[in-house]
Amino acid sequence: MMFQSNQLWHVKEFPESFAAMPNGALLKKSLAAICLVSAMSFLPAAESSAANHIIRLTAEETRNDGFGNKLMAYKMLSHIVDGADITGRYSPDATIPGPTIVLTEGDVVHITLENAIPGAYTSSARTPSKQVSVHVHGVHYDILSDGTLKVINNHDDEGAGDGLEASHATYEYKWNVAPGTAGTWAYHDHNFETHNGAETKGLFGAIIVNPAGSAGYDKEYVLYLGDDAFWGMEIDGTSQKQSQHGVNPTLTATQNSNVRFHLIALGTDIHNFSLSNDYKWFDPGTLNLIDTIAIGPLEKHVFTVKAVSSTRYVDNNYSNKLMGMTGKFIVK
C-alpha cells in the first residue's frame, strides 16, 4: 500500500473532507484536480510488469566555489531498463541532487558505482576512507548491498575506492524493489572519509518507487532540504527528462497541472517547509490537510498539488529563512 493510493481511496470514501482545500477561492478547482487525479489512477500504467534495471553511476568532484572548496556529486553513466537505454533522460553532468531513479514495485535493480574522485585509490594509510558508496533507503537488499563500511556491517567495505579495510574498483549493489516499498526514498554515500560518509557534500539522490499501475504526474520535483539551501531538480512527466538541478531551483508548472513534490531533508537542521501558505496538501497516509511540515534529516515527505498560482517554497527554520533558503514555484 502506498499513501498516494490511500489518499485517493479516501477521496472516494469521504468527498466531504475536502472543504478546506487549498485556499477557499480555489476550492472548486482543487476538487476538480483531485477528481482528475483519481480518474488517472485507474488508467493502466505503462510499466506495470516487473522490470530489470542495469545502472552505472559515478561519483565525481564538482562545484568548486571559486576558492578551491569542492563538493561531490553522482552522475548517471547509463540506465538500461529491460534492454532499453533511458540514459538520455538524465543530465550528462554530475548533479546535486544526483539522478532521480524512478522505479516500480516489483522491479529489480543492479547498480554499479565507480569512483571518479581524484585520489580515491592513492591512499596507502587507508585512513580516512576514500571510498564512496550508495546506501539506499526503503527497498530490499541484503547485507552486502548496505553501502556501509566493514566496521559497521562486519562483512566488507561496500563501496568504490580505498576503504578502511577493503578496496574495490567498482561496487555493485542489488536492490529488490519489492511490494511494500513504494514511496520516495533517499540514496546517499555512507563511506567517504568516515563511516558516516559524505552525504552532506553532495552525494545524495532520490529513488521514486511507484506502485504498479499508478498514474503519472505532469511534473515531479525533488527538493532536498540541506542546512543552508534547497538542492532540487524537476522531472517532466511526458519526456521524463530531468532538469533544473542545483541550489534553490526555480520550479515551473503549467496552470492546472498535477504536480508532485518529493521532499527529503539532509544534514543536521530540522526544517519547517511550506509553499508560503498558498497551498495545502494531505499529510501522507492521512486525511489531514496541512500547509507546513516539520521534516528532519532523511525523512521524506511527498505530496501532490494542482498548480494554480505562482508562489515560493521556503524553509521557515529561523536561521535558514534569514539566509534565503527559498525558491520560486512558477505557474504559467
Added chain:
Amino acid sequence: MNKMIFWIKNPLPMLPVLLLTAITVLTSPMALSAVQSFNITAKTLPNGQLAYSLGSDAEAVIPGPALFVKQGDTINVTLTNSTSVDVGFSVPGLNASAVKAQPGQTQSYSFQAAKAGTYVYHGNGKEMLGLFGALIVDPASGPVDKFVDDNGAIVPVAQADIDKQFVLFMVGSTFWGTEISSDGATQKPLWANPNPGAVENDIVRFHILSIGPGHTFHLHAHRWLKTGTNSTIDVKLLKDGTDTHTFTVKAGSGVGAGDWQYHCHLVSHMEAGMHGSFKVAPAGGSGASVVGASPYGRILLGPKDEPGLVTFEVSDEPASWFRSARGDAIVGLPYDIKTKSLEVMSPGSSVNFVMSDTNGVHTISSLLWPSGAAHMPFNQTTAYRGGGIVKLDTPGLYVFTCKVHPFMFAAIIVDDPNTEGLDLGNPAADYKIDLVTGITGLPTSTDLAVRLLKTFFIATAPSNWQDYSTGRWSVKFPTLPVRISGAPFGNITSGGLAAPLSAVLNSDQPIAFGSKPAVPGVGEVWVNTQFEKTAGKYKPGTISVVDTANWTVKRKIALPEINMNNPHNMWTNRDQSIVYQTQWFDNKLTLIDHANGKLIKNIQVGFSPSHVMTLPSTDDVTIANNGEDSIMIMPAGTSFVFKALPTQAPGQSTAHPHGHWISADGSKIVTPNISTGDVGIYGSSGGIEARTPTGNNVPGAHPVAIGMMPDSSKIYATNLLHHTLSVLDGAGNLLKTVNLIADYNPIDGTFADKDGNGIIAVGVLPIQTPVAPDGKSMVIASMGGQIVVVDTKTDTIAAMLECDPGCHGANFGAKKGGGYYAYVTSKFSNRLIVVDTDPNGDGNLSDATIAGHVPLVTGGTTAVDDTVSSLPGFGGQGVLAIPNVYNGWVQNLPEAWKVGLTDLQKNPMGR
C-alpha cells in the same frame, strides 16, 4: 476488578484515586480498567548519572524501567528520591505534574492512561542525566501494532505475536537501550549505544523515545508504518522536548540476517557517535543483544567488570564547561583534584558528553590523544545541540574541547591497569601523545606537554585562577601518581616512573593588582567579565564598566531579568547610546542603554553569537554566529535581524566565524572561520569575495580573531592553535605567517631569540588582535599569558608584555591628551591591563609598556543591578572603549563625544 475491590477496602488514603476511578467508571466504557501501582526510586549511579529503579532494591537503570499499562488504567506512582537533587515524575501528554520529591523524601502521583501511545516519563530537572523512561499505554484490547511483511502485506500484531521489544532512548547524542520480553515482565538494561539482537523473522517492537534536542531515527534495511497510517517510512523525526515513536518490524524481513546499523540521521549526531547495530541472526542463531557502555562498568571506582561509561555534562558554568556527572565526588577524592573536568577509566570503556546544561551549541572535538590511539581524532565539523560518545581503547590521556569555545576542556585518563601510575601517554608508544595540530609523538615529559596540562588544570579549576583580591596565587595540582615519557626533565626525577603530578606543577606566589595608569583615558571601558556570577541569576557573566578618569569600576551590569548568559563581546551604535552585547553560550543579542546600563531589548540571533560590530557606513549591526554559518545583519535603529549573510557557498562546510572585523569604509566584513581554518572576506551586502586558508596546509590552525589596518590595506588573523599571525593584503592574499612561538623550545621550555628579531618574545595561544586606530601598532592578547606588540610597518614582533592566565580580549581607546591605550582582559584573572604601545609617540614600539592595571572587582562606588556571588571580576573577554575611536567610526561620533579627543584622535589617518 480485584484491585479495585482492594482499594475500596482501604478508602481513606486512596480517596482521590477512588474518585478518579469512579469518574472513569461513570464516563467511559472502560469500566474494566485496572489500577497499576509502581514504586519507583531515583538513585545516583557509580558514574554520577541519575536513574530510576523499580522498587528500592533493584538496580537503577537508564532508561528507567519501562512501564506497561492498558488504556483506561489508573496509574499510581510512588517516587522515593535517594539522590541529592530534587526529582519529579512528569509524563508529558498524560500527567505534567511539576511536583518533585526532595532528597530522601517520597512523592505520589496518580493519573489516568487516557490515550493509547508511548509516553516519556522524566525527572523534571536533571532528566537528561538519566532520569527518563518509557510508559507504554496499549489499547485495552485488540492488536497493539501492525508491521509491513516482506510481500508488502500489512499484518496486525497482537501482544502474543511479539518475540521481543526494545526501548531506545535518544538523549544528547547517545542511545540508551533496554531489552524487554513480549509481556514487559522481563527487562534487561542494554546501556549506552547497545547492539540489540534478534533472530531473522522475529517480530520485534521498537519504542523510540527522545528527551532534549530532537533527532531522526533510522534503522537500515527495515521499513515500518508511520503511526496511525498505512504509509511506509524508515526514518522518523523526534521533535525537541519529549517525543516518542513505537513501531514493529519483522527482523530481516525481505533483507535477511545482518548487522543493520541504526542511528540518528542528523549529521552532527552521526559524527558524535550516535549509532549502534540491530544484529539480526540467521534462523537458529542466538539473537542475543550486545550490551553497551554501563555506568556501573570499568571506570575509576566502578563496581562491575563490564565496559564502563563516564559522562560529562556540557555546561555554561565557568570552569566546569565539561563537568563530570560525579564531579563533586572526584573533587572530594584525597588527591587534591580541584577540577570537575577530569575522569579516569579503563581501556574499552566509553566517554559520553551530554549538552544538558547549556543554551548554546558546541562541538566535542579532540585536542590531544595518546599516540596512535584508535578512533582519534574525534570531531564534529558542525556545532550543534546534543553531545558525543566515543569508546577509548588505547591507554593514555585524552583531552577534548569545543571548537566554538576553545577553553572548554575535558580530560580523560584511560589507564592500563598493568602499569604503575596513571598513563598520560600511550604505554605502547613511550607514553607519547598526538595533537590535533598535526604534532605526533610528543613526549609527555616535554615542556609543551606540561604546559598543556597546566592550562587544563588552571582553566577548569577556579581555585587555581589568579584572584588578585586574595594577594596570593597558589596553584595546586593533583597528587595523582602519573606516568610520563622517557627521559628525565625538570622536576621529574625518574623518567617513565610514576610520580605525583603535583611534583611537576605546583606554584605559590604573592600577587597584587598593581598600580593604575598615571595618565587617564578618555571615557569608559566596558569589559565582559564573562564568568562573574551574581545572586539573581543562574547563568554567569556581567559587564564591568570602568571609568578611565579614575580607573574604577563605576557599574556592574548583570541583567538578572534576562539571565544574561556568558556575555562575550560588545559594540556601540554611532551616537554611543546603545551597547550591543552578544551572549556566547546562548542565541541572544542584548541591547543595553549606555547611559544607565539598563536592558533595552533581548533579541534572538543565531546560536553562540560571538562578536558584534557596526558597519561604519550605515550603522547596521553585524553579528558573527559562531555556532552557525552566517553573519546576521540587524538594520540600524531596529531590533530584529533582517537577513543572514552565509559565510560559505551552499553545501560547503560550516565556517563558524568568531571575531570578525569590518573595513573602515564599511564595505567588507572579514571573519576568522574557526571550523574551516580560513579568513573569509564578504561584501557587507552579501557575496563571498575571498576564502584564504591560514594553516599553510597544516591542520587545526583555528583562526579566531581579525585585526585590520585603518586604511584596510592589511588584514591580520590570529591562529589560536598554531600560535601564528597571518598577514593578508586587503584582497585576502596571504602575505606572511608570523610564528609567535619561534623563540620557544617546546622540548625543554627554554627561550632564545631564534627568529633573530632582536628580542625574546612569544605569544602562546593568540586571540584578539586589534590594530591601533592610527595603524601604527597592534597588540595580540595571548591566552598563554603574554601580550605581543607588533609593528605594522614590518609585521614583526616589537615587544612582549606580561599578561595574566587566559589573556583574551583587547581593544584600543583614546588616551587623554593624545595617543591610545590598548585594554587587555584575561579570563582567569580579575584585572584589566592597560597597555601603551608607544609611550613617547615616536613610532618606535620597543618602549611599549604596561601603563597600569585596573581591578575589575566591585568597589564601594560601583552601581549594581545584582549582587556578585562568586568569581568576582573573572572571565575578562570582550572589551570596548566608549567613545569608539577606531578610524571610520570615530568620525561618526556626535560632537559631544568628540570633546576630549585630540584632532589626530578625531581623524586618525591625519586627513
